[in-house]
Structures are given as structure tokens and as C-alpha cells.
Amino acid sequence: MRIHVTSVFVHDQDEALRFYTEVLGFEKKHDVPLGGENRWLTVVSPEDPDGTELLLEPDKHPAVKPYTTALVEDGIPAASFAVDDVHAEFDRLSKLGVRFIQEPLDMGPVATAVLDDTCGNLIQIMHTS
Structure with missing residues (x-):
């Protein structure tokens, strides 16, 4: 599966x-x-x-708006995408005008950042070292 x-x-x-x-x-x-x-x-x-x-x-x-609103208000990403380098991707996307609600955060072997997709969702980007 x-x-x-x-x-x-x-x-x-x-x-x-x-x-x-x-x-x-x-x-x-x-x-x-x-x-x-x-x-x-x-x-x-x-x-x-x-x-x-x-x-x-x-x-x-009708169930979607309350669900997605609650996720965004609580800062919970709707999806997570893997990238090679969170810091580089943060820089690239920031230059394109993407709004981040969480700048790159290094947590041991994982680094994450969270962006607003302009369509009602928060999206996490992450990489592991």
C-alpha cells in the first residue's frame, strides 16, 4: 500500500x-x-x-471552513513538503513574496519553516540532515 x-x-x-x-x-x-x-x-x-x-x-x-480556519488559527500545517535545504528554500520563497508564519527553525536533525499558501492553508517545509 x-x-x-x-x-x-x-x-x-x-x-x-x-x-x-x-x-x-x-x-x-x-x-x-x-x-x-x-x-x-x-x-x-x-x-x-x-x-x-x-x-x-x-x-x-460546509465542514471545510471551520476545519481549515481552526488549523490556521492554531498554526497547524495542512501538509508538509520535503526540501533539500529549508534555509535556502525560505530565502528563495521569501524573495518571491511568500509569507512565512514560522521562519526556519533547527531542531536537531530536522529543520522546518511554515508558509501561508494564499489559498487558506499553512504548509510546512522541512528537511532532515
């Missing part, structure tokens, strides 16, 4: 696609119309195009 697709809830799929591809560097994998304005919209890492897909899931269900 392996993870094939995981998701983050987003308030605007086009805005999310722009952020996740143009800013974070993921690549669009699937963009399938589902009727109305919703799509099955996934991105993948260019380093693993056949790997786990991230579904940019519309946040239309």
Missing part, C-alpha cells in the same frame, strides 16, 4: 494552481472538469512526476 493522492482544501483552484506551480515549483498533473467550476486538479513534484499527487480540492463542503 502507498499514498497515491492526498489533498489540501483551497478556496480558489486557479489561484492555488498558480501558487503551487509558479511559486512552489510543482507541476500540473491532472486538470479534469467535474461540472460547474470544480475540477479534479492535481500537482506533482517535478522530481517525482509519477509519485504522490496533491489534489487542490475545492473548499465548498
Whole structure:
């Protein structure tokens, strides 16, 4: 068993696609119309195009807003992405205007930082040494 697709809830799929591809560097994998304005919209890492897909899931269900609001208010990331160097990625993304709610924090063999994805989520980036 392996993870094939995981998701983050987003308030605007086009805005999310722009952020996740143009800013974070993921690549669009699937963009399938589902009727109305919703799509099955996934991105993948260019380093693993056949790997786990991230579904940019519309946040239309009534349970989503209270859930995502609570996560953000408590500072809990909706997802965690591995990077080679948290400090370098923090610098790169900061220059692109990404807002971080937690600057790089070294915790022994792990370093993390937390960013705002502009789509209703906090995202953690991390690396292990």
C-alpha cells in the first residue's frame, strides 16, 4: 500500500494552481472538469512526476471552513513538503513574496519553516540532515 493522492482544501483552484506551480515549483498533473467550476486538479513534484499527487480540492463542503480556519488559527500545517535545504528554500520563497508564519527553525536533525499558501492553508517545509 502507498499514498497515491492526498489533498489540501483551497478556496480558489486557479489561484492555488498558480501558487503551487509558479511559486512552489510543482507541476500540473491532472486538470479534469467535474461540472460547474470544480475540477479534479492535481500537482506533482517535478522530481517525482509519477509519485504522490496533491489534489487542490475545492473548499465548498460546509465542514471545510471551520476545519481549515481552526488549523490556521492554531498554526497547524495542512501538509508538509520535503526540501533539500529549508534555509535556502525560505530565502528563495521569501524573495518571491511568500509569507512565512514560522521562519526556519533547527531542531536537531530536522529543520522546518511554515508558509501561508494564499489559498487558506499553512504548509510546512522541512528537511532532515
